[in-house]
């Protein structure tokens with residue numbers, strides 16, 4: 001099923017090649033999807049040394065990954081980032097309102 005998701009995302013033009021460089025390849029999945037209350041320290045340590053952490057974070061945020069450790073962040077930590085981005089988007093002013101006015105004079 002996960003392979004199908006990746007294939008579907010790639011079909012939409014979303015580059016998933018970064019996963020080839022994931023530090024978690026071959027790691028025990030239970031580290032990244034721990035039981036409730038279990039330590040996430042080992043998984044987060046693997047993530048912090050991963051060369052594609054930024055790409056992984058964007059994927060997890062954009063695809064609203066609900067479970068597990070992605071890019072050294074728990075679902076709660078990723079939810080906070082999504083909320084902050086939503087707030088920033090809603091309070092951002094349209095570019096045309098923030099750009100300086102240009103007044104043209106005839107002739």
Ligand code: SF4
Pocket residue numbers: 022023024025046047048050051052053056057069070071072
């Ligand atoms: S940041 Fe963590 S979860 Fe993401 S690809 Fe790297 S090791 Fe895997």
